[in-house]
Amino acid sequence: MIEVDYRFPPGVDAQKQAKVIAVGQTVGTWDARFAHRQASLREHLGEVIRVETENNTGCNIATIRFPQTNVENDISSLLTMIFGKYSMAGAAKVVAVRLPQDYGLSPKLGIIGIRKKLAVFNRPLVMAIFKPALGLSPEDHAAILKEVAYAGLDIIKDDEILGDLDIAPTLERLRACRQVIDEVKQKTGRTILYAVNVTGSADKLLEKARLLVREGANALLLNVLPYGFSVLQALAADADVNVPIFTHPALAGAFCAAPEHGIAYSVILGTFMAHGGADAVLYPAHYGSLPFDAVEEVKIKDSLRSRNVFPVPSAGIHPGIVPKTIGDYGNNVILNAGTGIMDHPDGAAAGVRAFFEALERVEKGESFELESLANGALKAAVEKWGKK
Amino acid sequence: MIEVDYRFPPGVDAQKQAKVIAVGQTVGTWDARFAHRQASLREHLGEVIRVETENNTGCNIATIRFPQTNVENDISSLLTMIFGKYSMAGAAKVVAVRLPQDYGLSPKLGIIGIRKKLAVFNRPLVMAIFKPALGLSPEDHAAILKEVAYAGLDIIKDDEILGDLDIAPTLERLRACRQVIDEVKQKTGRTILYAVNVTGSADKLLEKARLLVREGANALLLNVLPYGFSVLQALAADADVNVPIFTHPALAGAFCAAPEHGIAYSVILGTFMAHGGADAVLYPAHYGSLPFDAVEEVKIKDSLRSRNVFPVPSAGIHPGIVPKTIGDYGNNVILNAGTGIMDHPDGAAAGVRAFFEALERVEKGESFELESLANGALKAAVEKWGKK
Numbered sequence: 001m002i003e004v005d006y007r008f009p010p011g012v013d014a015q016k017q018a019k020v021i022a023v024g025q026t027v028g029t030w031d032a033r034f035a036h037r038q039a040s041l042r043e044h045l046g047e048v049i050r051v052e053t054e055n056n057t058g059c060n061i062a063t064i065r066f067p068q069t070n071v072e073n074d075i076s077s078l079l080t081m082i083f084g085k086y087s088m089a090g091a092a093k094v095v096a097v098r099l100p101q102d103y104g105l106s107p108k109l110g111i112i113g114i115r116k117k118l119a120v121f122n123r124p125l126v127m128a129i130f131k132p133a134l135g136l137s138p139e140d141h142a143a144i145l146k147e148v149a150y151a152g153l154d155i156i157k158d159d160e161i162l163g164d165l166d167i168a169p170t171l172e173r174l175r176a177c178r179q180v181i182d183e184v185k186q187k188t189g190r191t192i193l194y195a196v197n198v199t200g201s202a203d204k205l206l207e208k209a210r211l212l213v214r215e216g217a218n219a220l221l222l223n224v225l226p227y228g229f230s231v232l233q234a235l236a237a238d239a240d241v242n243v244p245i246f247t248h249p250a251l252a253g254a255f256c257a258a259p260e261h262g263i264a265y266s267v268i269l270g271t272f273m274a275h276g277g278a279d280a281v282l283y284p285a286h287y288g289s290l291p292f293d294a295v296e297e298v299k300i301k302d303s304l305r306s307r308n309v310f311p312v313p314s315a316g317i318h319p320g321i322v323p324k325t326i327g328d329y330g331n332n333v334i335l336n337a338g339t340g341i342m343d344h345p346d347g348a349a350a351g352v353r354a355f356f357e358a359l360e361r362v363e364k365g366e367s368f369e370l371e372s373l374a375n376g377a378l379k380a381a382v383e384k385w386g387k388k
Numbered sequence: 389m390i391e392v393d394y395r396f397p398p399g400v401d402a403q404k405q406a407k408v409i410a411v412g413q414t415v416g417t418w419d420a421r422f423a424h425r426q427a428s429l430r431e432h433l434g435e436v437i438r439v440e441t442e443n444n445t446g447c448n449i450a451t452i453r454f455p456q457t458n459v460e461n462d463i464s465s466l467l468t469m470i471f472g473k474y475s476m477a478g479a480a481k482v483v484a485v486r487l488p489q490d491y492g493l494s495p496k497l498g499i500i501g502i503r504k505k506l507a508v509f510n511r512p513l514v515m516a517i518f519k520p521a522l523g524l525s526p527e528d529h530a531a532i533l534k535e536v537a538y539a540g541l542d543i544i545k546d547d548e549i550l551g552d553l554d555i556a557p558t559l560e561r562l563r564a565c566r567q568v569i570d571e572v573k574q575k576t577g578r579t580i581l582y583a584v585n586v587t588g589s590a591d592k593l594l595e596k597a598r599l600l601v602r603e604g605a606n607a608l609l610l611n612v613l614p615y616g617f618s619v620l621q622a623l624a625a626d627a628d629v630n631v632p633i634f635t636h637p638a639l640a641g642a643f644c645a646a647p648e649h650g651i652a653y654s655v656i657l658g659t660f661m662a663h664g665g666a667d668a669v670l671y672p673a674h675y676g677s678l679p680f681d682a683v684e685e686v687k688i689k690d691s692l693r694s695r696n697v698f699p700v701p702s703a704g705i706h707p708g709i710v711p712k713t714i715g716d717y718g719n720n721v722i723l724n725a726g727t728g729i730m731d732h733p734d735g736a737a738a739g740v741r742a743f744f745e746a747l748e749r750v751e752k753g754e755s756f757e758l759e760s761l762a763n764g765a766l767k768a769a770v771e772k773w774g775k776k
Contacts, residue, residue: 135415137425160468261642
């Protein structure tokens with residue numbers, strides 16, 4: 001069974017609306033002409049389980065149970081059922097979705113598989129984003145990767161904005177960076193993952209993903225919301241795409257940021273990504289550069305971890321917030337920084353080193369007060385970006 | 389060039405945020421290390437064109453111009469660029485997007501092609517939705533279709549909620565209904581279009597669409613927002629899918645309904661559907677059963693018509709509102725009714741006849757006052773649902 005919590009602002013007749021959803025988002029009404037189908041029709045009806053008032057807000061939360069036979073074990077048909085037409089009916093927000101364990105997909109690799117690929121088991125992973133986001137050549141990308149890779153980076157990703165553009169076609173970016181990855185492997189034995197942004201119309205995107213993997217891509221990045229959960233599912237279920245899929249939250253705010261409409265971040269970036277086949281999920285950290293609710297962040301983390309999906313709190317991450325992140329997450333987290341690595345005063349390699357210095361200090365329980373820091377990459381980072 | 393209007397509520401520093409968007413949603417910042425790439429980086433930057441205050445609301449509208457070279461001539465990469473990360477940054481709504489004429493796709497058939505298929509050129513088209521939405525067998529669907537088809541219906545569609553379910557697998561629904569369509573063609577010479585709902589993960593959905601067309605589907609229905617604009621584009625660009633694609637607005641409210649967040653209905657259901665390859669687009673009518681803004685509806689209609697896409701105002705349509713619809717739309721509109729046909733007191737065939745009676749009365753300029761109506765299908769409909 002599938003259960004969904006809808007939040008209605010005070011003033012909305014939640015009992016009535018809950019009934020509208022349970023019936024209107026499933027069978028609809030029928031008359032005597034369908035009396036002979038009564039049993040079958042009833043099986044497909046939704047059911048109002050309860051309606052409760054939130055103490056602090058006066059909002060009402062209605063819980064509806066939907067038959068699993070109405071949907072196709074995927075996120076897209078689920079979205080249509082739980083909020084398709086009703087999303088246009090007035091103020092209401094989907095704030096929780098509870099799915100059976102076996103609903104949808106599990107990650108092919110997830111936390112365990114990504115750690116195995118990197119052979120790193122006992123610390124958070126450090127991830128960078130190519131910056132500037134657009135306008136660099138494939139060779140520029142390779143040069144940046146070289147800098148950060150030898151400094152100890154685990155993972156790098158394209159900026160989500162970088163598609164398959166003339167200035168740096170996706171396959172050429174991969175080929176240029178793949179040389180660096182191979183060289184690092186040969187010289188140091190370390191594996192670097194490069195999450196290549198896959199884009200295009202659904203058919204082309206899937207073809208491109210397979211081509212990239214054949215050409216040596218060892219991770220992919222997908223903007224799930226602009227491209228569709230059906231595309232994530234196709235990638236995740238594709239045996240030839242045997243690399244981790246990193247998902248980006250681009251456009252999530254259009255669904256999730258409004259207080260009385262849409263779907264909660266924890267549902268879209270937590271529940272749905274975790275059942276949609278993602279291996280690692282990026283989302284805003286509440287102490288980062290985007291406004292984000294700490295409670296929603298915890299829910300996302302828990303949804304992802306419960307299905308072996310790597311949480312990647314992002315946006316405004318820099319070395320000075322590592323103590324806070326490790327405090328919240330422990331070791332099973334990917335520290336993902338764009339400018340927080342690339343714009344380090346002493347260059348991108350120093351940006352990576354600053355993260356590793358930070359991790360070491362956290363492990364030893366040492367302070368991040370400026371005066372306690374030795375000169376070096378971490379101190380320069382904390383001087384620039386501060387600490388939490 | 390691509391221009392986007394963002395609306396900020398009073399209190400937000402629109403000038404500052406416009407700059408954040410122009411830079412942050414394109415290249416980002418760069419330092420001296422990239423001085424040699426300056427020219428290339430600059431080419432990819434967005435630009436703030438103007439910021440103006442709305443008279444009546446005190447909101448500010450910022451217009452940003454984006455380079456077309458940053459995107460892939462599709463809706464998905466466009467969404468990532470114009471509102472990817474920024475959708476999570478605070479209160480802001482995308483209220484207009486202006487694209488070059490040749491951006492994206494045009495419909496394969498659109499208004500002209502759909503009319504040719506039906507050989508109906510001089511009146512609005514009448515479309516029905518199978519009801520109840522779920523729980524009927526393929527034979528039930530065929531029986532319903534038979535009833536409405538002989539009454540003169542032009543088009544029927546699945547309810548958007550009906551996926552590929554055990555109780556009525558998509559291919560079996562098509563096969564059962566296709567027999568009726570063939571019989572009607574043989575006996576009356578008339579063509580009936582059946583827009584079959586295509587669902588599934590992106591790869592399976594595209595395969596299924598091709599299979600359905602090979603098996604005789606003469607139209608498709610796609611829930612674009614749950615499945616993704618990249619799926620619409622793939623279908624629209626596929627030479628084997630040589631039938632009109634009807635798009636359903638399911639989930640649009642999650643993007644569009646909030647006053648200060650997300651993307652306007654006219655952008656999602658107008659501009660993006662029109663450049664995304666849809667042939668006919670469903671959206672709520674402002675006098676229907678869903679709350680909808682009349683101004684947004686006009687914008688949608690105009691965006692669609694300007695690219696030969698059929699407007700299909702929907703939700704709560706019944707024979708009594710035909711004068712209003714024809715007043716707003718003229719003849720180039722599809723009148724789409726679910727319960728407004730299927731729940732007619734004298735049955736679904738009478739529901740269809742009531743629409744044709746209504747069209748005839750509108751053409752003759754006759755009143756819809758109850759006392760002026762002769763006994764028959766239209767009178768019974770107006771007695772049940774009223775008039776506008």
